[in-house]
Amino acid sequence: MSKKIRVRFAPSPTGGLHLGGVRTVLFNYLFAKKMGGDFILRIEDTDQTRFVEGAEQYIMDTLTWCGLTPDESPFTGGPYAPYRQSERKAIYRQYAERLIESGYAYYAFDTPAELEQMRNDFKTAENPSPQYNHRIREKMKNSLTLSASEVESLLTTGTPHVIRIKMPEHETITFTDMIRGEVSFQTAQVDDKVLLKADGMPTYHLAVVVDDYLMKISHAFRGEEWLPSAPVHILLWKYLGWENDMPEWAHLPLILKPDGHGKLSKRDGDRLGFPVFAMDWTDPKTGEKTIGFKERGFLPEAFVNLLALLGWNDGTDQEIFSMAELIEKFSIERVHKAGAKFDYEKAKWFNAEWIKQSSIFSLQSSIEKVLSDAGIQVDDKEKLAKVIALTKDRCTLLTDFVQQAGFFFKRSETIDLAAIQPKWDTAKKAFFTALITAYENVNHWEATELEKICKELATTHQLKPGELMLPLRIMLVGGKFGPGVFDIAAILGKEETVNRIQKVIALLQ
């Protein structure tokens, strides 16, 4: 039998795809692949989260980058199209009305002002936010309090109205969550949620149940923030007569702010200087740009890896997992119940590990891109491969290659002369001038040979090699960083090495 495992989520109101969202998708994907089921994605497009321009493409790009391509497009045609909520309005209304006919829901005509009035009137110190519940609904303007003819006339005159679920007064709703086990709620504690809004669009509560049923969803993953509304959804499955088709639920723990309290938000990233979105996103309305993990220099493998370990582990000390290993080892039972604070330092560590263990070949094109974005053109692929081999263990982010590897292809615009100048004298000048000559005559241009020549020459000039390494480095690199100097010279080649030394000697006069 085929399983359909779906995640349903909304992108952030401005359109970006947030860490928590990607992780929900990831867990869902891992579970689906592990079970051999289909991986389905449903995306909200209502109200505040109604798609802004480019958001659909952005979401697909993000999923592709992460390697989480869904088995069905969440946007275009497919076996259960249409997928956009706005195109399914008639479907939702039909089921909402069916609920009214069977007495499980009712029309409510209260205006926003009246609702606010009610909340004000019933607000007390003990109950700061009164709910539209079984007690309050008796006092409001709805099809339970109005006569049938009054309702009829309000409806025919097109009075704005919503459809609300009629929560039972005293029932206990119990269900099993794949992560949390048995959870129960008292219906008296939950209010008569709106199912269909005045504009005819469904709320999440109605849409999630109707769509999951119609689309034959077998497992539903979502964030923990949905747990309190689970009883509404369970009741809806029951009231619609679909109880036996209800999916299994999994409420994932939240990703929390690294410092203070609460859910991680886009603002925290801006505030603390790390990405929160998977990829760069520019809000088409405001033009505001939010940086992504990808553009910050993360490898998709590392991003997926760090996300998976935020709230899950396989019980061993292993921390580095490929997607294939994650699929093999993932188990929903081992997902934590508690939320996890996001730690950017650890996130970077995952990336460094992935850079170290990635092959030169697989890194080549992304590094070439990073360098070219920084205005450094790579002409020689073979040279690039050598440079990557020499520098990849030193880089945490792909963008670190700009500093660690850039000078191989383009001379540094700034040269840290201040680091050599104070100790520069005629003896050193004589040495480096002699070194140029010696290097010009080298037959085997490779690191150990260059080192040997340099040290022998130092001895004949009665200089300590230690005093010469730093100046040489600055001459070749421009600053106090990078791999071993002779390895650098070896890759740079004879002509370029000699030129760089010459140029700096000239500058020091």
Added chain:
RNA sequence: GCCCGGUUCGUCUAUCGGCUAGGACAGCCCCCUUUCACGGGGCAAAGACGGGUUCGAUUCCCGUACCGGGUACCA
């Protein structure tokens, strides 16, 4: 306020009644390195609290505290 979840080093976590409580990130120290990193070695660092149950509780149960979520015609 009420409802629902959660609670092991600063952080992410291991432990499914036997613990000298393990690993990783971050921190500190040493080694390696005539740059900076990588790497290697080491140090420091935790069971929220109070009751039970048990020969034995971090592990099971109950309270309390604290944290998080929800309490919208947002998702």
